[in-house]
Amino acid sequence: SYVLTQPPSVSVAPGQTARITCGGNNIGSKSVHWYQQKPGQAPVLVVYDDSDRPSGIPERFSGSNSGNTATLTISRVEAGDEADYYCQVWDSSSDHPTVFGGGTKLTVL
Amino acid sequence: QVQLQESGPGLVKPSQTLSLTCTVSGGSISSGSYYWSWIRQPAGKGLEWIGRIYTSGSTNYNPSLKSRVTISVDTSKNQFSLKLSSVTAADTAVYYCARGATIFGAPRYFDYWGQGTLVTVSS
Numbered sequence: 320s321y322v323l324t325q326p327p328s329v330s331v332a333p334g335q336t337a338r339i340t341c342g343g344n345n346i347g348s349k350s351v352h353w354y355q356q357k358p359g360q361a362p363v364l365v366v367y368d369d370s371d372r373p374s375g376i377p378e379r380f381s382g383s384n385s386g387n388t389a390t391l392t393i394s395r396v397e398a399g400d401e402a403d404y405y406c407q408v409w410d411s412s413s414d415h416p417t418v419f420g421g422g423t424k425l426t427v428l
Numbered sequence: 429q430v431q432l433q434e435s436g437p438g439l440v441k442p443s444q445t446l447s448l449t450c451t452v453s454g455g456s457i458s459s460g461s462y463y464w465s466w467i468r469q470p471a472g473k474g475l476e477w478i479g480r481i482y483t484s485g486s487t488n489y490n491p492s493l494k495s496r497v498t499i500s501v502d503t504s505k506n507q508f509s510l511k512l513s514s515v516t517a518a519d520t521a522v523y524y525c526a527r528g529a530t531i532f533g534a535p536r537y538f539d540y541w542g543q544g545t546l547v548t549v550s551s
Contacts, residue, residue: 352537352538354538360543361541361542361543361544362538362541363541367539368537405474405475407475407537407538409534409536414488414490415488416477416490416491417465417477417528419474419476419477421474
């Protein structure tokens with residue numbers, strides 16, 4: 320089965336840039352989607368199809384995907400960005416599963 | 429604005445069947461290029477995809493849960509449902525329903541989620 324690997328935690332000071340990685344075998348050939356989840360809330364889509372943003376998501380959120388790594392970049396980090404972030408892909412193997420990464424806790428120092 | 433709402437028992441006994449329903453409002457469950465999924469999250473852990481259903485009735489399930497899961501849709505009620513049999517304490521989690529977008533029939537991202545419902549498996 321396809322596996323997505325994320326670092327458990329990333330820390331960044333306010334105003335700096337946070338980069339959260341999502342590793343997978345040849346992930347560059349897949350479309351990667353990213354979700355933000357704050358405590359007690361449902362996940363919210365922040366980036367889809369590698370680098371597109373849903374309406375209402377600040378331009379500070381961006382994404383890239385190449386080779387074996389996809390990256391969610393959050394520029395000018397704010398305290399309100401502190402949350403768990405999950406990457407997600409669809410695996411075209413049998414059963415066509417949706418796969419989530421293990422999640423990364425972003426801490427704003 | 430599409431909204432999803434999970435409903436069902438919050439407590440299920442071990443070995444019994446967990447049953448949840450997701451009611452969709454603000455749009456028809458049959459319209460557009462979408463599918464409908466269940467996702468769960470044990471306390472303090474990550475997201476786990478359970479399965480999906482298209483309004484055609486076609487389903488896909490997580491291989492690790494496939495033998496115990498059934499997802500169905502009732503278009504007349506704008507609802508879809510989850511049944512998970514032979515539950516154990518390991519099935520205790522917050523269960524989310526979500527709408528998934530597709531492209532050329534292939535699953536993509538989840539754009540709308542329910543608020544989630546906690547199901548505890550305990551005697």
